[in-house]
Amino acid sequence: MTPRPSLSALSGPLAASLVADAAQLRLGIDHVAGATIVDGGIAHPGGLEAGRRIAELCMGGLGRVTLQADSRPDRWPFQVTVHSMDPVLACLGSQYAGWSLSHKDEAGSFFALGSGPGRALARKETLFDDLGYADSGDHAVFVLESGAVPPAALVERIAADCRVAVERLTLVLTPTASLAGTVQIVARVLEVAMHKVHALGFPLDHVIDGVGVAPLPPPGKGFVEAMGRTNDAILFGGTVQLFVTGSDDAAAGLAQRLPSMDSRDYGRPFAEVFAAVNKDFYAIDPMLFAPARAVVTALDSGRSFHGGRLASDMLDRSFGAGGAGTAG
Numbered sequence: 001m002t003p004r005p006s007l008s009a010l011s012g013p014l015a016a017s018l019v020a021d022a023a024q025l026r027l028g029i030d031h032v033a034g035a036t037i038v039d040g041g042i043a044h045p046g047g048l049e050a051g052r053r054i055a056e057l058c059m060g061g062l063g064r065v066t067l068q069a070d071s072r073p074d075r076w077p078f079q080v081t082v083h084s085m086d087p088v089l090a091c092l093g094s095q096y097a098g099w100s101l102s103h104k105d106e107a108g109s110f111f112a113l114g115s116g117p118g119r120a121l122a123r124k125e126t127l128f129d130d131l132g133y134a135d136s137g138d139h140a141v142f143v144l145e146s147g148a149v150p151p152a153a154l155v156e157r158i159a160a161d162c163r164v165a166v167e168r169l170t171l172v173l174t175p176t177a178s179l180a181g182t183v184q185i186v187a188r189v190l191e192v193a194m195h196k197v198h199a200l201g202f203p204l205d206h207v208i209d210g211v212g213v214a215p216l217p218p219p220g221k222g223f224v225e226a227m228g229r230t231n232d233a234i235l236f237g238g239t240v241q242l243f244v245t246g247s248d249d250a251a252a253g254l255a256q257r258l259p260s261m262d263s264r265d266y267g268r269p270f271a272e273v274f275a276a277v278n279k280d281f282y283a284i285d286p287m288l289f290a291p292a293r294a295v296v297t298a299l300d301s302g303r304s305f306h307g308g309r310l311a312s313d314m315l316d317r318s319f320g321a322g323g324a325g326t327a328g
Contacts, residue, residue: 005086007094007117008137010061015141015170018053025050027180033152035159035169041178042147048216051183054172055082058143058184060094060117062086065187067216076215076237076315080186087210087242091191092198093117093133097145098125103154110151112144114158118169121162130198139168143184147175147223177226182219185230189214189291193240193258196290202254206246208299212291214238217319224279228271231289232318235260235270236311238291243299251298252305258296259308263288269318 019036022029026046028039040046040054048067055065063084070079084090099114099122118140119125120133128134140162144150150158150171159166174181190212198204215237220226240258244251260266265273265285277283293308 004089004133005062006137007060007062007089007120007135008139011057011094011117011141012137012139014053014057014061015139018057018172019170025053030149032149033155034166035155035171037149038170038172040172040174040180042149042173042175046174046178046180048179048183051174051180052187054143054174054180055080055184055187057141057172058095058116058187059084059090060120062090062094063190065183067183070213070215076217076319078216079213080183080189080216081211081213082187082190083211084190085209087190087194088131088204088207089133091194092127092204093120093131095188095191096127096195098127101144101150101154101158103151103157105151105153107151110148110154112146112150114142114144116142116172118142118158118162121164122158124161127198131204138164139170140164141170141172143172143174145176145181145185146173149173176223176230177219177221179219182217182226182230186214186216186233189234189238190240192234192238192289193242193291193294196258196287197242197254199286200254200257202250203246206244206250207242208245209243210240212238212240214291215315217315224271224274228269228274229318231270232315234291235266235288236292236314236318239293239295239310240291241295241297243297245299248298248301248303248305251296251303255294255296255305255307257307258290258294260288260290260292261308262290269314271318
């Protein structure tokens with residue numbers, strides 16, 4: 001079998017480069033308990049390029065993210081494109097926000113979901129048993145979709161769980177409503193697809209390669225609107241193509257079930273769905289979290305199967321489109 005790479009080894013140089021280029025990327029660098037904290041939108045503005053590089057870091061060095069023009073939409077002409085040479089490890093083993101990080105004391109409380117290659121060092125999720133993957137290394141990197149800096153006690157615990165010195169821990173913070181946060185969340189279009197592939201029970205070792213694309217939305221003016229827009233970019237505007245081994249029937253079935261429209265909660269902007277369940281994220285049908293459209297190519301036969309559709313009208317509703325010359 002092909003040896004699996006170390007996410008820690010691949011991501012270390014990317015994290016060091018991000019810190020070295022902080023000034024030109026408009027990122028802030030600070031330290032908590034000795035760990036490096038990268039501010040991607042709290043007290044420092046960050047930007048689209050910062051978000052692009054953070055997204056690649058979040059994929060553990062096994063993905064490429066680009067910003068490019070898309071001639072199809074009238075109102076949203078730019079898109080985030082993601083490719084991974086190892087979508088199972090890059091997306092599920094690294095990019096997926098699977099580790100719940102929380103701390104509460106007399107000073108207050110902190111909560112965030114941890115993404116990034118450091119998850120494979122801590123292995124706090126049963127998902128890693130399914131992946132059959134464990135990493136080792138002396139540097140841990142996480143990306144947190146957070147508008148607050150984690151407290152020192154939590155930072156020290158993360159380092160301990162990863163079995164690295166706290167000075168070898170890097171935490172990148174990207175608030176949802178920031179430009180960097182917008183890019184790095186939309187860059188999860190392939191990861192969202194891979195998570196649903198896993199939830200549907202499709203064999204992960206049959207997924208050989210993958211690419212995804214989704215429109216770049218304007219940042220929302222607050223957390224709920226920003227979360228809604230970044231989710232809707234994927235749910236209504238995202239397309240993923242997966243290259244798989246196995247039978248045509250299995251590939252066709254995956255293409256049919258993978259898109260977001262297969263969910264009972266499909267049909268309204270995400271912010272409306274979120275409000276309808278009293279902002280209980282876990283009350284939303286998990287099958288909703290998927291790209292709008294899927295293409296599954298069966299490598300054994302060379303045939304491709306299609307499912308789902310794009311919904312530009314829903315993007316306009318979500319992104320706040322105005323008429324010509326008006327705010328949008």
